[in-house]
Amino acid sequence: MKAKVKKILALLDEYYPKDIKCYLNYETPWQLLIATILSAQCTDDRVNMVTKDLFKKYPSLLDFAEADLEELEQDIKSTGFYRNKAKNIILCAQKLLEKYKGEVPKNIDELTQLAGVGRKTANVILGNIYGIPSIVVDTHVKRVSYRLGLTKFTDPTKIEFDLMKILPEEHWIRYNTQIIAHGRAICTARNPKCEKCFLLPYCQYGLEERMGAVSER
Structure with a gap:
């Protein structure tokens, strides 16, 4: 798992900005x-x-x-x-x-x-706000983390603690924003674009879906 996580994080850093991006607008x-x-x-x-x-x-x-x-x-x-x-x-x-x-x-x-x-x-x-390492389990982080096999749970709190155990603390905040970006663009809830996904080699869900598609031919 440790090697898999390291490769996933490296790819996320390669494809998505490392800076923290909040998708909600605010001033205070x-x-x-x-x-x-x-x-x-x-x-x-x-x-x-x-x-x-x-x-x-x-x-x-x-x-x-x-x-x-x-x-x-x-x-x-x-x-x-x-x-x-x-x-x-x-x-x-x-x-x-x-x-x-x-x-x-x-x-x-x-x-x-x-x-x-x-x-x-x-x-x-x-x-x-405070730059304190934290993992935000929204709908995208929940879905993509589960599909990647980084957690076996669907409960957000259990997912949060699973991710805290396997992700380096310095990557927690940007994992949130990178996975949200990936969930919106590629790993959508319906009809995910597995064929375009750079994480496919490490994705439990994607590989199973691909094998299923091949076996149906």
Whole structure:
């Protein structure tokens, strides 16, 4: 496994930029936190469309803390699960102001105590805001890591801990962004482009699919 991981990471570095890229638009740590809460079961592109106007309407954390629940629900409706998200955003903003003086904590235990914040959201903050090595298991990282055989689990937390064991810590953050890029361009959920994938020799799923296609001829 160690040799396989080393080759996969080298190829990812060859084909994708090494710099960290966050696909959510934000200007402040609390804006990224809110955007990431909105991104649950929603595409980053949709979230960016919503937050473009949302952060103008609510320019401060206090504005979110004092927001009218029903009005905020309508503001974010297109992101899905808007009732829970609106409630969590207001509660999260209130706690950030009351307990942390408006600062977003840099500790995963404190972050996950905020309303609507799970390990995925917390790790987005740790990696993108504070540069703390973290692994964000979004839908792309979950799918591609499983297909590559880097984990046998489908539970995001178990996948996160599996990846932490086998990936060098200095590669954690850029693994997130590189795999997201690969998942969008090549290893899509439906009809993955296995024939174009530079990771195919190391991909359990891709090799099995290829063998299946050959045997059907």
